[in-house]
Amino acid sequence: MFLKINYYFSLLLLLSTLVLLCIGYFSWKRNKPYVWMFLLPVSIYEFGYAFEILCTSIEKVKFWIKFEYLGLPFLGVLWLIGVLNFTGYREKIKKSTLILLYIIPIIVLIMNYTNDFHHLFYKKLYMDTHGPFPIVGIVEGPWYWVNIAYTYALMLIGLLIFIIAYFKAVTIVKKQILFLIVAWIIPWISDVIYMLKLLPFDVDLCPLVLSISGVMCSFAILKFKFLKLTPIAMEKVFSNMSEGVIILDYENNIVNLNKASKNIIPELKDIEAGDKKIDEVLKKYETILKVLNSDFYNESLISIKDKEQLKYYKLNISNAYEKDSEIIGKILIFTDITEIELQREKLSELNTFKDRLFTIVSHDIKSPIGVLLSLLELLEDEEDIYKEENKEILYQIKENTRSTYEMVENLLQWFRSQIDGVICNNLSWKLLDIAMNSLESLKQKAELKKISISYEIPQDILVYTDREMLEIVLRNLFLNAIKFTNTGGTIKILAQEFEGIVTIAVSDNGIGIEEEKIENLFNNSGCCHTTFGTSGERGTGVGLMICKEFIEKNNGRIWVQSTVGKGSTFYFTILSGKSYLNT
Structure with a gap:
């Protein structure tokens, strides 16, 4: 019966490897390369360990250990780079600096592959048959501990970056980061248990636990669709937006708000996220509350008095959904359109003036010119009252008047075509x-x-x-x-x-x-x-x-x-x- 335990465990590891590879392919298709990057060393480690625990000879075990170390030394580096990408710090670090991180893992890989010549990685490898199934026993060398220390140091740095990101993140993404922190810590607990030999049998559960952490991290990044930006980048965008943004939960509690919203509504300046309901804070703003409590959200124009100056804002309210169906809150966005409204008022005044001017041109200019033209034509028919030399003058006056009349007529037709269609x-x-x-x-x-x-x-x-x-x-x-x-x-x-x-x-x-x-x-x-x-x-x-x-x-x-x-x-x-x- 004991002989079958390693087979079941091996099958579980292979299935877990397959799941990680599928998630890695899915994340690659979703343009999340840093996800499959930290899943790759875990997949290699799991796959190798699945066959290692089936071996009964030390030579076969050595082969699969070497296979595992194609990914294991690089796990800390790739996970750290994944964290840097996720939190937005990747662009702040020079590419040459990141390349230097691979030096220790490459040396570890070489030391592992050449251990038979110097025994600096493993002092001794042997088959331990005292457990439920044969498993390799090791006596650690100095470079084994170098690999452990380096990997733990990188993982610790990644954890600290996550913690910093958690405190800087807006409320809406804190749950996701907390999920990632838990996934980050789980492998450490497993590895400490294995290193201190707290289990009754000497089986390394770390490959399987790393797989679980990888799935959790992938779920946090790929499933939570609201993370289109990294948390720190999202926090910067949220804080520096010129539009005022207020985020409410389903009970209208204020769960987050940015600096711009506090500048727009003075009552928000002393409010911290989660302190009060928006109905309590905005008692004076009946228009906002009326729109907020309405069943239908449309763009609304609101006015707010700021230091004796009236300002106009476009208010957009939208629902925040979870799983594309359940409403978990509301998002209020205030856009300052004071300049646009003032310009609109000026344009309205200009349009009124234009209409009056059009009326003046139509009646007070066109009509007299038309009468003048008619009189000139009548005078032209009275040939006996003009000397021959004056007829040319009369003709020029008539033609100039006619030309002016036609010009006014054309201009009126043009303006008429432009005004109100x-x-x-x-x-x-x-x-x-x-x-x-x-x-x-x-x-x-x-x-x-x-x-x-x-x-x-x-x-x-x-x-x-x-x-x-x-x-x-x-x-x-x-x-x-x-x-x-x-x-x-x-x-x-x-x-x-x-x-x-x-x-x-x-x-x-x-x-x-x-x-x-x-x-x-x-x-x-x-x-x-x-x-x-x-x-x-x-x-x-x-x-x-x-x-x-x-x-x-x-x-x-x-x-x-x-x-x-x-x-x-x-x-x-x-x-x-x-x-x-x-x-």
Whole structure:
């Protein structure tokens, strides 16, 4: 019966090795390399010891001891590096310093492998048959104790780092670190029991205990999903956040809060984590408590008076979950948006002023100019009251007034398109009728420059559009064509329909547009930049931007093709109105 104990123990060690290897692979896939690094020497140690306790000859035992020492001397180093990675101290230590830590383990490995020549590691190895099964007995040499002392020293340093991290960590991660500290201490207890020979049989339980510790550490690091940052790094982030953060448990006790939250709410300055419920501390802040006690958490705007100055904060409240289902607390985040709110108030005032200015321009400027233009046209008809030399002056006054009126009209159309958006009242219209009606008032301008106009628009083409917008686009394009066409030139307005899209073109044989200017014709970079026409006509510089705005609002697009000295063609598309006749 006793002979089977070592078989059971060996099987247990092999199963434990398999578990560690699986966890190591899983942690490697999860980008936690320092986890599998400290599991690797434990796995090697366990695997070797599983076969060592099955051996009955000293030669076979020596082979498996050498196998175990491929990992055992490096256990302390790799576990310490794991701690440094976990706590965030790894980046503070030079790589060359960490490499020096491997010198002693390498010497230990060499001393173990060459022990038969010097006996400085083991003075003597023999088979002890007094226990439940044959097991190796050892008489320790000096380098055996060097290995023990070095490993314990590194493990002690790792334990101290964990303890420091525990006291610096925020409450939410202290449970995890405490779990790791317990896992760190367990192998020491087992090793002390083995070294002092407190068990009735001389079996080293350390490989199995190390395996248990490895599983516990892996569980603490991989299972607790809230550790996305190392504890010390997380503490730094938490403490230095500009946003105020308060963490509550499920009973609304304040379990943690950062410095920023104390600066935001003065009542928190004398509060320590775990002292009071938030309802007691924030009695004056009814808005916060109302949001906190609500069943639904949305972003809330709250105001807090700070030294006679009113400050605005965006309050976000979210639940903290355990195992993705059970609510274990709440997290309150206060974000200072005072500057944004003050800017918003200023913008609101500016918008009010803008609306008033728009009203003034619309009524108090546009209307008088329109009346003045009408009076000038009436006076122009009274030919007998003017001398011949004054008629040219009257004509120039009328044209300047008309140009100013058109500029105001274009600017108003542009502002109107930018303020609160423009609603399109789309219906099906006959394109030829719109084109001829909208351009009728502009024929006189073309006749003065002796420009011929032709329409190549089929009678049956219908467009689905906002009629007023389309008329504004056509008038702007037509005025541009007149402006940049020489006396005696031609302007054509063409249209064709294909697959539910109507393409309209306004073409002239004028002076054309330089290629480098074309790309800025329809955007803001060309705003308020005007070019004089062939007869000195002035523009507003916003007409084409209005065209682009209105065409795009009607689900179309606009573009231009031009050759300097040969003319320009402006194209735009509109949806066909035929499919909307019965809707």
